[in-house]
Each structure stands twice: as structure tokens, then as C-alpha cells.
Amino acid sequence: MLSIIVRLDIIFEAISFFISLAIFAVALAAARRTGSRSLTLLALGFLLMSLAMFIRVALTSWALNFPMTTPPRLRIFPTVVLQIQELVYSVVRISGYVVFLYLYSSYTSSKKEGEGLFAVAPLIIYNPLFEAVSALLLAFVVYQLGKNRMYGGSVYVLLGFVLLLLSHLLFLLLPLSITIYFLAQFTQLLSLILFLTAVLSVLLDGQRL
Amino acid sequence: MVKDYRSKTKIIADILESINQQGHAKPTKILVDANLSYDRLVKYLDMLVEKKLVNRVENSETMYVLTEKGLEFLMEYKRFERFAAAFGLRL
Numbered sequence: 001m002l003s004i005i006v007r008l009d010i011i012f013e014a015i016s017f018f019i020s021l022a023i024f025a026v027a028l029a030a031a032r033r034t035g036s037r038s039l040t041l042l043a044l045g046f047l048l049m050s051l052a053m054f055i056r057v058a059l060t061s062w063a064l065n066f067p068m069t070t071p072p073r074l075r076i077f078p079t080v081v082l083q084i085q086e087l088v089y090s091v092v093r094i095s096g097y098v099v100f101l102y103l104y105s106s107y108t109s110s111k112k113e114g115e116g117l118f119a120v121a122p123l124i125i126y127n128p129l130f131e132a133v134s135a136l137l138l139a140f141v142v143y144q145l146g147k148n149r150m151y152g153g154s155v156y157v158l159l160g161f162v163l164l165l166l167s168h169l170l171f172l173l174l175p176l177s178i179t180i181y182f183l184a185q186f187t188q189l190l191s192l193i194l195f196l197t198a199v200l201s202v203l204l205d206g207q208r209l
Numbered sequence: 210m211v212k213d214y215r216s217k218t219k220i221i222a223d224i225l226e227s228i229n230q231q232g233h234a235k236p237t238k239i240l241v242d243a244n245l246s247y248d249r250l251v252k253y254l255d256m257l258v259e260k261k262l263v264n265r266v267e268n269s270e271t272m273y274v275l276t277e278k279g280l281e282f283l284m285e286y287k288r289f290e291r292f293a294a295a296f297g298l299r300l
Contacts, residue, residue, distance in 0.1 A: 027296075030289040034218045038298040039289075104297065145297050154295035198295040202288060 010060055012185045017053035019192040020046050026199050041103040048096030052089045059085040090130035097137040100161075104144035131171045138165040156198035163191035219300055220245065221262075222286040224253055225279055228263060233272040 024046035031039035063078035063085075070077075142161050170184035215223075220243060227242035228234040240250050254273060257263045262279035266272045275283070286300075293300050 026292065030292050034286065034289050034293075034300050035216050036218075036289075036293065036298075036300045039293055039300070042293075042296055042298065148297045154297075157296050199292065202292045202295050 007064070008182070009185060010057055010064075012189050013053050013060075014057050016189055016192045017050055017057060019196045020050040020053060023192075023195050023199055024050055026203070038103060038106075041099055045096045045099040045103065048092055048099060052093035052096065055085060055092065056089045090134075094130060094134055094137065097134055097141065100141045101137050101144075104141050104148065131168050135165055135168040135172065138168060141165075154198040154201070156194045156201065160191045160194035160198070163187050163194065167191065216300065218286065220253065221257065222283060222290075222300075224250075224257065225262065225275060225283045225286075228273050228275050229280065229283055233266065233274055235270065235272060239273065 024043050027039050027043035027046060030036070031043050059081055063082050066075075066078040068075070138161060142158070142165055145158050145161055164187075167184045167188035170180050170187060173180050174184070223243040224239055224245075227239045230242075231238060236247075236250060236254065239245075239254075240247060243250065243253075245253065254263065254265075257279070258265050260278075261276055262282055263273045264276055266274055290300050
């Protein structure tokens, strides 16, 4: 059962990785052509998310396929790698959210308020409750993005960040039921699909925005 | 913090947009639309002519028209602008 869950996790994460990488590529191309710092930060945020997902997919796949024929002393190795992977994954992913928070807090109407909001981020990124930290950072991102809707941002992107926030809140509720795990993973995947929809809407028919 | 200043690319896009809207544009009108001083506008227009993004037409008065390359640049810029707007950002 555990093996199936982990394999499903890898599939979800792999799809999310490709979507995130695609958004990074478009954002980077746009940043290079326009020289926009905001787009560079957006690209960096998605690059960090992609990197975190790649680390999880690569190391979890490796651990799952670790040969059972190895001497008993070495069988602890995959567990150690998975523990380190979880830590690195969380730190890299949270770094991505910090980039998003920095980016969107720069767009606040009140500069002082934006600086104050960003100032809390470094104090909380070393908290061991990574999901809670992610959820908190994303709550700030959603708040800023909601406030900045006056600039005509896509509803897909706003919903994407809301679903990403929801997925981390669901991960916090994981002890209640294993079903929540799938729901959280699916919500996360859905959020990235919404980001991709926003990008494709622009690339294929910008008028729909 | 990300500074809210107008990049060089944005200024070029504003100039090209002004010319595109008018078809044949006078420098005085471009100057107002792109919100530039005369000296800076002349520098930008010389650069755009050199890069073949606009053509200078000399009749009774100097006019500027967009080239195919200029139109492509403007369309691409607008696409990236919409991409940024989708993520709640401005270029």
C-alpha cells in the first residue's frame, strides 16, 4: 500500500515538475526579451519549485528501486537519503515561495506595509513545520495577489495560488486520513494546471485574459 | 524591492505603439505618447531606425512608420506583457 502511495506521489510530482518547468521557461524567455526584473523573479520562483520537485522525483524513485539484495548494513541508506530529500525538498520549495512573496509584496500599494510583510518571512523559514510555513507564506502571496487584482491579473493565477495554499493546509491535516494526502496532491497538481492554463491563454489567445 | 521604473524595452514598446496607432507618426505626437524629452526621443528614434524597427519618411515633414520587424517586436512585447499581467505583474 505504502509503495503504491509513494509511486502515485512520484507521478503527481513528475507532472507538476514538467508544468512548473514549462512556466519557468516561458517566464525566463519573457524576462530575457523584456529585461523585466519581476519576470526574472517569477522565473526564479518556478525554477526553485521545479528543482524541489525534481529532487523529490529523482531521489524517491532511486530509493524505491534500491536493490533488496544489498547487505543489511546498507539497506538503511535509502531511508537516510529520503529523510535528507524531505528536508532539501521543503527548504528549496519554501525558498521558491519566499521569492513569490518578495515579488508580490513589492507590488503592494503601501511600500511600508510591503516591507513589513516581507520582513516576517526570514523569521519563519527555519521553522521545522514546513507545511505550516509554506501555507503561511502562500497566504501572504494570495493576500497580495488579491489586493493587486486591480492591475488585471489572471483569475487562473489567483486560483492557482489559492489551491497551492489549500494543498499545504491539507498536508497539515494528513494525520486525520490518508485520503487527504491524495486530495492534497491532486489540489497541488490542479494549481499548476491553472498556472499552465494562464500561460497557454496568453500564448494562444491573449484576449481571453 | 522591485522598483517601479520604466525599462528601456518598455520605452521602445511605447514608441512603437504610438507609431503603430498613427500609421505615419510625427515626432511631436510620439513624444507626448511615449512621455519622453525631445533629446531622448531623437536618440531612441535614431536607434530604432538603425535597428530597422521603424522607417524615417522625409516629405514636407519628418514622419515615422513601423517596419514588419518593428510590428513583430511590438506584438511579441504585448504577448509578454499579457503573460506578466496574468501573474499580476507589470513590465
